[in-house]
Amino acid sequence: MRIERDFPLQPYNSFGINAKCSVFVEIEDILDYRLLIDKPKIFTPPYYILGGGNNSLFKSDFEGNIIKISNKGLKVLEDSPEFRIIEVGAGEDWNDLVNYCIQNHLYGIENLIDIPGNVGSAPIQNIGAYGAEVSTVIEKVHFFEVKTGKKGSFTNAECQFSYRNSIFKNDYRQQLIISSVIFRLAKNGQLNTSYGDINQTLNKLDRTPTLKDLAHAVSQIRASKLPDPKKIGNAGSFFKNPIVNQEKLNDLLKEHPNIIYYPINNKEFKLAAGWLIDQAGWKGKQIENAAVHSKQALVLINATGEASGEEIMQLANSIIEDIKRKYDVVLEPEVNIV
Ligand SMILES: Cc1cc2nc3c(=O)[nH]c(=O)nc-3n(C[C@H](O)[C@H](O)[C@H](O)COP(=O)(O)OP(=O)(O)OC[C@H]3O[C@@H](n4cnc5c(N)ncnc54)[C@H](O)[C@@H]3O)c2cc1C
Structure with missing residues (x-):
């Protein structure tokens, strides 16, 4: 187990936010979980459980304990x-x-x-x-x-x-x-090729696709659309796709006939949040050091590498307000705000 004080979190979050925590505890082995009994004070709030930090945004320095989970096997x-x-x-x-x-x-x-x-x-x-x-x-x-x-x-x-x-x-x-x-x-599963551009990519092969081919196709498609957090700080989709009922969908379709949505069941529909943000004119927009990615409007990025968590949040909040005003739809962050 590793315990550090006043510890920099920049290498531990995919946004690359330069925040610090008061105490950083890394659980490296299953035996380290005895900490829960031996040192219960570590779990006195505020504390935050951290994995790889790819879905966590540190708004500012964290005045508490970060418990990083690293046990393998x-x-x-x-x-x-x-x-x-x-x-x-x-x-x-x-x-x-x-x-x-x-x-x-x-x-x-x-x-x-x-x-x-x-x-x-x-x-x-x-x-x-x-x-x-x-x-x-x-x-x-x-x-x-x-x-x-x-x-x-x-x-x-x-x-x-x-x-x-x-x-x-x-x-x-x-x-x-x-x-x-x-x-x-x-062991004898079936490939799920139905979504997005997977079929199109696999059709270019002149043989029956294997598990490896499918994974390679998904990997290629993702790389063409999503920024690599090692190069540009981000946490993937910042917002969840909002879910609306039939009545709300009908209202939206009257004003926006091209709106992208997917039925979940016969009562609920998932709207493509990326489409809403793109149509509202946010794609590629930068405010201070934070920006909306130019290829994927659902992804907020640390555009200069210098963004603070607060700058990312200000951009996110401006988008939430604008989408509420234009579509009367409330976007919710998918990312965990710490
Ligand atoms: C480029 C990019 C692309 C992405 N694409 C996708 C995608 O296609 N689909 C998708 O679903 N997500 C996607 N994500 C989001 C992210 O990859 C996932 O949410 C992933 O599971 C985050 O893992 P992490 O360990 O980095 O999570 P962290 O950010 O470390 O933690 C995420 C949440 O889990 C909690 N947590 C972590 N470990 C534990 C634990 N052991 N016990 C209890 N709580 C814990 C944390 O407290 C936090 O609430 C993407 C992110 C990036 C940067």
Whole structure:
């Protein structure tokens, strides 16, 4: 376990915000979780649980404890001709896990390649991309309770997964430290090529696409659209796609017949937040050191590398107000504001 004081967080957040925390504690081993019992003061608010920092925005210096989760490990729990069940440490890199699955011909998370972050963060917002969500392969989530230091676990149903959401973001926000995740991965799965440009990219191959081909196609498409946080600070989509009912959708369609939306069920529709922001004229706009990415309006960036968390928030708030004024739709950040 590592404990540091007055610690710089710039290398630990994908926006590259130059903020500091009072205390930085890194949990490097499963045994380090005894800290919850031995040193409960570390979890006296304010504290914040941190994975890879790819979905966290530090508004300013954090006058509290950052608990960084880095415990590793991958264990095969069951291996049958149909599936493999594995337990993966929360601090493992998500993309390393995707590559492990591709190499081992395990289906289920190939569409989620190149989502930056840790395995332990994946259930929090039920990461998703290109028609897939991690909730479809999660069997169980193991955790420690911050208040008591007790171990526990939730089954898939208990996690209450929905679009970019789970019980960990709501009732148990910052109350449970996820220590490992159990995945059930299929050995004879089917490729999910239905979303976006995947089919178009795969059609260029003159053979039946493999798991590796699909992952490569998604990787290529993502790289052409999303800025690499190692080069330009960002946290992927800053806002969630708003969900509206039929009546609201009808009102919007009257005024904006080209509005982009996707039916979720026969009562609810997901609007493309990127389309709203783009149509409102924000794409590529820079205010001080923060900007809206020029290729993807849903992504806010640290344009100069010098942006403060406050500058990113000011830009986000201006967008929220403008979208409310123009469409009467409220955008909510997908990113965790700390
Ligand atoms: C370029 C880019 C592209 C992206 N594309 C996508 C995408 O396609 N789809 C998508 O869903 N997301 C996407 N994201 C967002 C991000 O990658 C995911 O949310 C990812 O899961 C974040 O992981 P992290 O470890 O970096 O999270 P962090 O920012 O460290 O943490 C995220 C949340 O999880 C909590 N947390 C982290 N670890 C634990 C733990 N062990 N126990 C309890 N709580 C914990 C934190 O408190 C915080 O609330 C993208 C981000 C970037 C920068």
